[in-house]
Amino acid sequence: MDKNNDKLKVIYIMGSGHTGSTLLDLCIGAHPKIQSCGEFKPHLFWGNYQKNKLCGCGISSQSCPFWSQVINDWKSKTGIYDLNVMKNSQDKFENISINQRINLDSYETEFYSYLIYNQELLYSISYISDKPILVDSTKNSIRALNLSLMPNIELILIHLVRNGNAVTWSNMKKDRSVKSSSKNWLISNLRSEIVYHKIKTKKLRIRYEDFINNPTDTLNSIGNLLGLDFSNISKNLINGTGIEINSHLLAGNRKVFSSSNLKLNPDNTWKQKMSYKNRIYSKLLTFPLAIKYGYL
Ligand SMILES: [Zn+2]
Numbered sequence: 001m002d003k004n005n006d007k008l009k010v011i012y013i014m015g016s017g018h019t020g021s022t023l024l025d026l027c028i029g030a031h032p033k034i035q036s037c038g039e040f041k042p043h044l045f046w047g048n049y050q051k052n053k054l055c056g057c058g059i060s061s062q063s064c065p066f067w068s069q070v071i072n073d074w075k076s077k078t079g080i081y082d083l084n085v086m087k088n089s090q091d092k093f094e095n096i097s098i099n100q101r102i103n104l105d106s107y108e109t110e111f112y113s114y115l116i117y118n119q120e121l122l123y124s125i126s127y128i129s130d131k132p133i134l135v136d137s138t139k140n141s142i143r144a145l146n147l148s149l150m151p152n153i154e155l156i157l158i159h160l161v162r163n164g165n166a167v168t169w170s171n172m173k174k175d176r177s178v179k180s181s182s183k184n185w186l187i188s189n190l191r192s193e194i195v196y197h198k199i200k201t202k203k204l205r206i207r208y209e210d211f212i213n214n215p216t217d218t219l220n221s222i223g224n225l226l227g228l229d230f231s232n233i234s235k236n237l238i239n240g241t242g243i244e245i246n247s248h249l250l251a252g253n254r255k256v257f258s259s260s261n262l263k264l265n266p267d268n269t270w271k272q273k274m275s276y277k278n279r280i281y282s283k284l285l286t287f288p289l290a291i292k293y294g295y296l
Contacts, residue, residue: 007154008126009226013137014144014195016188018170019162020208022252025137026262027215028222030233030243035131038249038257039138040118042090046083048250056247056257066128066248073124078117086121089114094143098194101142106149119150133226137252141188141195148199155201156225159192162208163295164286165279169270178278182285189289207293212266237264 011028013021022038029036038056039045048061049071055064062068075081093104093114104111122134136147139160147155164185171181196203202225211218215237219230236243242263249257256262270279283290290296 007152008123009133009154009156010122010147011133011135011156011158011222011226012144012147013135013139013158013160014141014192015139015160016162016167016185016192017139018167019139019160020211021137021139021160022249022256023262023264024158024160024206024208024211025135025252026245026247026249026257027219027233027237027243028135028230029247030245030262031133031228031230033131033228034133034135035125035129036135036247036249037122037125037137038247038252040090040121040136040143041138041140041251042087042094044251046087046090050083050087053250054258056245056249058258061250064248067250069128070121070124073128074121077120077124080117086117089117093146094140096142098142098145098191101145115146115150118146119153122150122153139188141191144192144195144199148201155199157196157199157201157203158222159196159203159205160208161189161205161293164290165274165282165295166208166267166270168278168282169274172274172278178282179285182282186286186289193289209266212264215264237262 011034013025015021025036025038028034049067052060052062055061055067057064057066080086089110093111106112106115122136125134126132144155144157147153164182167185168178168181172178196205204221204225206218206221216234219234223230233243240263242261245260245262247257283296287296
């Protein structure tokens with residue numbers, strides 16, 4: 001008997017920022033058995049909830065029926081009523097180096113509590129949404145390692161990559177330098193590479209560009225890992241109908257998760273607007289992995 005049969009399946013999207021992870025999260029979550037969760041970065045997920053920011057459904061997060069039920073269910077199971085406890089615990093055990101993380105003992109009380117509280121949150125989301133599979137697009141590779149230790153979670157790992165030039169261009173629009181955003185791309189993907197090889201589970205590497213150009217192949221690969229059929233979703237993405245969504249995301253790309261209809265629009269602005277000098281500089285800074293992912 002498969003020991004994973006009774007575990008909650010969590011599809012985890014890992015990688016650098018600006019890779020289209022919210023879009024992929026919602027496209028996967030359009031399957032009737034799957035619930036999109038967006039990002040659980042502590043200052044965004046808990047922070048947005050505490051600040052009562054709008055949920056993807058258009059209702060303020062503390063009034064959204066979905067999150068009200070999830071958080072109440074989770075509070076009653078864990079006995080945690082101060083959400084800062086969870087926010088601080090995630091900060092402590094997710095925003096650390098791989099070495100620090102590997103040196104943690106999963107039976108150490110505080111770390112074990114962190115694992116169980118997070119697992120309980122995922123179970124509350126599954127229970128309230130009535131979906132047996134979740135998508136978590138936090139992207140932080142340390143969180144992937146942590147999810148792999150949660151006793152009743154079956155992790156399905158996706159390493160999502162996107163051309164470093166496109167990612168750097170997105171960062172440049174937010175006044176970040178070519179150097180820092182290229183280095184960030186390299187470090188995030190190097191850490192993801194280490195974690196990808198370390199975790200023994202069902203896993204897949206996806207290039208954002210392949211997903212945009214051929215969603216059928218990408219969604220079929222994900223479907224094969226899960227034993228699910230994504231053909232209805234692929235069909236609507238290809239024929240331009242798009243996917244109707246009513247998301248309950250609190251964190252991720254707000255423009256994407258607040259829309260009611262998802263379509264795939266290749267964003268190639270960087271090809272027209274990014275100077276050759278900046279493209280070459282960024283490529284030099286990211287080149288070992290850029291070659292591996294086929295971006296040269
Ligand atoms: Zn909502």
